[in-house]
Amino acid sequence: MTRLSDSLHDTIREQLKEVIPSPTYETWIDPIEFYRQDERAVVVPVANVYVQDWFERKYKSVISKALCCALQKEVEVVFRVSPAADPRASSEREPASPQTITSTHETEQAQGSVATLPMTDLQIIPAYTFENFVVGQSNRLAHAAALGAAENPSRAYNPLFLHGAVGLGKTHLLQAICHTLLSRLPDIRIHYTSCEGFVNDYISAVKRSELDPFRRKYRELDVLLIDDIHFLANKEGSQEEFFHTFNALHNASRQIILSSDSSPEDIATLEDRLISRFKWGMVARIDPPTFETRVAILRKKAETSGYDIPNDVLNYIAEKIDTNIRELEGAVLTVTMRSEVESRSISLELAREALGDVSRSRPRPIQVSDIQTAVCDHFNIRLSDLQSRKRSQMISLPRQIAIYLTRRLTPYSLEDIGGYFSGKDHSTIMYAIDRIKERVASDPQLRATVEALHAHLLEQSQKHPSWMSRPA
């Protein structure tokens, strides 16, 4: 199959834009891609069966029309489920390319040249800014400290150590610091990476006996940000190297910013000398948001996504989901998608149905927790192990299968999925999905297991909507 040319894509998008209202167009239609299968058919990859079903019913005819016009002949449009296609995640279309942030200042100066975050292994999300971060009691200190570090690097707090459970906004704040620094100081030397990125860099430098370039890369910086530093647990060599990196930067008054899922002293097997260094500057904890903050976050998400969500629905979601902000976002997505699929306006009744309080005839979107539970039951392992970073084969294979199924059965982006699996970054998630794809292709027994789990989940969602656990 070959992808239609960019100019054909532009023509088709122009036409669709005229007939499909935004925000539907922006969220779902704009990111889709068209592939020529043969003379008579064009394939549109979609992320899962729900999106496929929805496109079939609502948009097949307009998309066919736009295609026929652009290609000047009759063609059939086929929506094909492909786990690699996520219509919402346009930024993932080229997952292998290095991620960059554009600094407005430099773009103005040098027409299109970009200030880059040098070679980060993490996906940089333009929306993770301070403006889009809702401040409440639970994150006020972390937010103020992050803002201080962004406005006064190396002078406010050094190091800045943010910690809190998954899905509470650590990555958002770290990236907000990057956005602010790069737009204010385009020449600043800044490196933002996951701890896994740091560890992998170090290991490959050791293997190639190229420690000097590695050290220059990490020590000749104005600001170093490392996300999920708890990943250093159990990695003695990397801890040693990080210790020296830390000292070099700190002695030169360069800003260090770290995030972690637990406080410095609670990171298992972290050396005492690192624990004490992490506490030299500011340690700020992020707690789960209060009800008021959850409502404020939901209101902000609704505003930015362009959906009109009534207050009683926002309150209902905020009451129902009281832990994690990622789950809140998932609930908004579930509710808005249901309203789109069924062409109904968003109401309390619809939200109740979508989030599983009322039995209904249509299948409810499968939740990540349903997939995790089904995989744990099948392999007879604990949920906490599946969600942990343990690497034994007994745990990592089921975990990779769960990640693969999540990609196939939910509309979540790689980033989102990472959040459900101890905050893995999008390249790790991509790796897990590719691993299972390869193994399914060559190992019939594994294929049977994966397909059985897939079928089981789909069947349960259709037959017994109440079987599904609630998304909180």
Ligand code: ADP
């Ligand atoms: P963590 O890194 O702590 O696991 P993230 O930073 O990935 O969490 O946050 C999860 C999701 O919740 C992201 O989409 C983020 O934008 C959103 N989020 C978290 N905190 C806030 C907040 N205070 N205001 C708005 N959105 C938030």
Ligand code: MG
């Ligand atoms: Mg994170």
